[in-house]
Amino acid sequence: MAEQRITSTPTGPLNERAQLLLKALVERHISDGLPVGSRTLSRDCGLDLSPATIRNVMSDLEELGFVRSPHTSAGRIPTVRGYRFFVDSLLQVKTLDAGEIQEIKQAVATAHNTTELVQSVSMLLSGVTRLAGVVMLPRHDVQMLRHIEFLPLSRQRVLVILVLNEHEVHNRIIDVEREFSAADLQQAANLLNERFSGRDLLHIRRELLNELQLTRESMNALMETALAMAGKVFEDDDETEDYILQGQTNLMSFAELADMDKLRQLFEAFSEKREILHLLDRCIDARGMQIFIGEESGYQPLDECSVVTAPYTVEGRVLGVLGVIGPTRMAYERVIPIVDVTARLLSSALNSRS
Amino acid sequence: MAEQRITSTPTGPLNERAQLLLKALVERHISDGLPVGSRTLSRDCGLDLSPATIRNVMSDLEELGFVRSPHTSAGRIPTVRGYRFFVDSLLQVKTLDAGEIQEIKQAVATAHNTTELVQSVSMLLSGVTRLAGVVMLPRHDVQMLRHIEFLPLSRQRVLVILVLNEHEVHNRIIDVEREFSAADLQQAANLLNERFSGRDLLHIRRELLNELQLTRESMNALMETALAMAGKVFEDDDETEDYILQGQTNLMSFAELADMDKLRQLFEAFSEKREILHLLDRCIDARGMQIFIGEESGYQPLDECSVVTAPYTVEGRVLGVLGVIGPTRMAYERVIPIVDVTARLLSSALNSRS
DNA sequence: GGTTAGCACTCGATAACTCCGAGTGCCAAT
DNA sequence: ATTGGCACTCGGAGTTATCGAGTGCTAACC
Incomplete structure (x- = not known):
């Protein structure tokens, strides 16, 4: 059967063409948020394939759980699994241009005390990604x-x-x-x-x-x-964990969160803090860049969202994490390097001021 | 003409009956948010008047700018002027029951440092009014x-x-x-x-x-x-003014703010802080309870909202204001005493701890 | 075998239409 | 001054028709 055929190709469960099409589909969906049809894909992917052929491939991808169609006569959208594969194997991250790095450096440099620093980094993250930026306040495992x-x-x-x-x-x-x-x-x-x-x-x-x-x-x-x-x-050594969140309003422009009830739940989760903190804690333990896509976070209000985080450190010790929260269809190839670089720059800023 | 007749009555521009009807109308509209028709009013107001009579009165009230109809065949809703008259002359505030007062006292008593205090008061305001609670951080005109x-x-x-x-x-x-x-x-x-x-x-x-x-x-x-x-x-004596806002999510349940764009503007205004602070500053100067209804605030994102504030003091010096922000059709008769009492209790809490 | 054109079919979105009822304004009667 | 009566308006809900993007399948093609 078809699945057999595909599973047996050398490049993992998906042959190269299928991967390319999946990549094109995810990118397309990220950029416009709509289900992607075979015709569109045939135009976009650059592979000179007819829509019919692409439909066959899509059918396979659907069977494997990488895409699904919201209803019979709509195009396909990526599933969580599809996004996962995309970020793990298909994504090529953009390098940031000098201007953006400069902007981050500036935000980090101008702050004086720690809270101010965290605040401006959070603002920066939200500003440059147009999503919600979050920075955990530094915690110290050892308190001198x-x-x-x-x-x-x-x-x-x-x-x-x-x-x-x-x-x-x-x-x-x-x-x-x-x-x-x-x-x-x-x-x-x-x-x-x-x-x-x-x-x-x-x-x-x-x-x-x-x-x-x-x-x-x-x-x-x-x-x-x-x-x-x-x-x-x-x-009592009240180790109160906390975080600074900025740019929540950015999330209001995304159609997948247009439902007032979902949005409300999300915002309530933000001000509740407890669960989000728990999530960020898990990211700390990972000791590296961490990406939760959709339900992977295991926290219902974030079901339609992805979370991209990176830890920041002083002298090798992880003090906290920072990152962004946005809809699942965020521009990973931009967001990932931004979060990465920001974490590095925050780390070095904290290092130089201790 | 009709206007002449009404203006010449002894009790201000509105005779007693008109006032009673306006009061009933505003109360009705506050409780369900819908335009109020003459039949409903004839049932509710307790005056044993036929709908037709009430229509006549409504017509007068409309001419005087206290009510308007959203379209030809809908009932009437209060205008800003109508609300104004309502809160200034018609409203009888409820006294709080002991339980509510106790709750406020508790919130004020359990906090340790000032920020914590302000935080919990803001949370309290939002919780008990089901609106957004706001408390300005104490500022000191004289810093010793x-x-x-x-x-x-x-x-x-x-x-x-x-x-x-x-x-x-x-x-x-x-x-x-x-x-x-x-x-x-x-x-x-x-x-x-x-x-x-x-x-x-x-x-x-x-x-x-x-x-x-x-x-x-x-x-x-x-x-x-x-x-x-x-x-x-x-x-540089960086007198950074700030406030703590809680319960913004409460505002999402109101139909008049269901429009995502308006809501977004409102939330952006909240995190922008500047204009809101300016507004609160004006409330400080008033040195007493202050109510802005709808556009009275002069700040477009708050056009559909009312703001009720009261200053809090230490030793007679005003340190800041607190209050709530909600849709214009908020339950003033409850909100006003709550804000009032909260301000008093916060004042006394701050007094006793200095 | 993979690829493709053709075709019937599905189904959401949009627009147009109808219907209903709440509500009004006006007028004439009380 | 108040009221009942009546014609009229208009938004909202529900229904239907239409459109088009997109699918799956089949048969033909290379």
Whole structure:
């Protein structure tokens, strides 16, 4: 039977001609979003084949699950499997022109603090791809205490300023059992800085627990203050993951998302964040460029979308991922290099500023 | 003529019956979004009038610009002017039930830092009104320096931590001409804290400029370091205004925004932020509850929307505004007290934590 | 064998048409 | 002033007709 014939050709399950036609079909569908018919394909593919021949090939491709027709008398559109094969084997990515690279570099260079940087990279991704850009905020698997500072507030509240990993400033307000003077707090901070500066947060917490159990009675007042404060500060290390998404509105122009209900679900997913974060986490683990096509993400609101991500790193350690979210029929050959290059440039920007 | 007759009644341009009918019409239209016909109104208004009579009244109301019909054989819908009159004179706001107030209190109580607070208030507003909630981040017309701290980074970069107004922590990285030691920086910070702590930023800047011009030659090294740093830090006081918007997706369920293009414009306006901020600024100046109905905002993407805002304060000083954005036919009698109460509760929350 | 032209058939999209009813404005009667 | 009556309007829903792009199949062709 026909399938047998095709499966047995040397170049994988598809012979060269079928691949070429699939490629042409996917490209066509990406550019106009419509089902592609045999006549169109016969014109476009450059192979000088009659529509009838192409129909035969299409029939095979359909049987193999690479394309499907939305209804009897429409052309074919790629299935997820078709897209998959396309990006894995057929796609030739464009190299970016100098102008685009320059634009990315600029966006990365002009930002000052990390949030601003992430923000502008996300904006950039969405701007240049005309899709939604997403950048995860850098997370640190290892958190090094650089500096700690206490400031007394009214009543029994203390403002704690924590500098982690060179220059990440965190702050929180803690409630304490009694009032401390500014001098007390200053001394406590000094003590903690001396002892723990440059150490990892996890270690510090562990050590503090020891300390509290062992020497409780033999402690001087200063020591006690310091430990009381530190205990509060380090007790919960709220590693809140988050991401910055930009250009959601770009998604509204795509016909496959014109259905208000789908769009709504998608946007709700974006502001929900939880599931998207989970997805991005999976991308981190992949430690390389990652592409989810349609339902591959396993998350229903993204069924009509593809996600292209790349991790960014500092000194070889992956800090997060960035990427774009768009309809399945996005221009992969452009999007892929853009995401790739952006990740690299963000990495190098983060490297140079630490 | 008819207009004459009506204008001359004692209760403003509309006699009591007309007002009652207008009120019924607006309420009806708010609840179902459809044009309201004379028969429906005759049933709903409780006045035991025949549809024909009501048609006469409607005709007058139309002439006066309070209602209009979308086409010849449809009922009437309120115009902006109609809504205006409705909220100004006809509306009786509902008092919130205890449960709702409790819910708001809870949202306000559980947050720790300011951003979190603003975030949860915005979420709350959107959740309880089923519209979009917006809260401007508190801005301070007067910025008091509480504490300053310098930390050396690699090369010629210094991390500056600024605590303003009791417990707002800001940080930025500045580039300096030469490298400073940690000790140098510590001393400089001490000096600045001693001299300027508790002072207003504007004053500090002014004083610094004087200092730099007058005593340049007679300065010791410490002084010079301190001033060099401070100059950089205080040079641009980037009062970045911003707001937190939540529940945009709620707006997608309203028929009047079903048009993808309008919706897109609206969402783009939201992420653009500039114009919305301008609008919110105008609300601040009003120093009280403010309602923009439809085109009253003067901002085209909001033409089909109304904006209800109230300012929130600390010690009598207005720090920002919060409110909701929704379709013109929102349930004002519920939304208004909700916004009002939320603003009060946010104010008191901010007061108690300073 | 693969390739092709021809042909009948399918089916979504669009437009045109009808029908229905909610609603109006006007007029004459109360 | 209010009301019932009546002719009229017009959008929306439902139906039907038409069009055309596209298919699958078959038979002919190389």
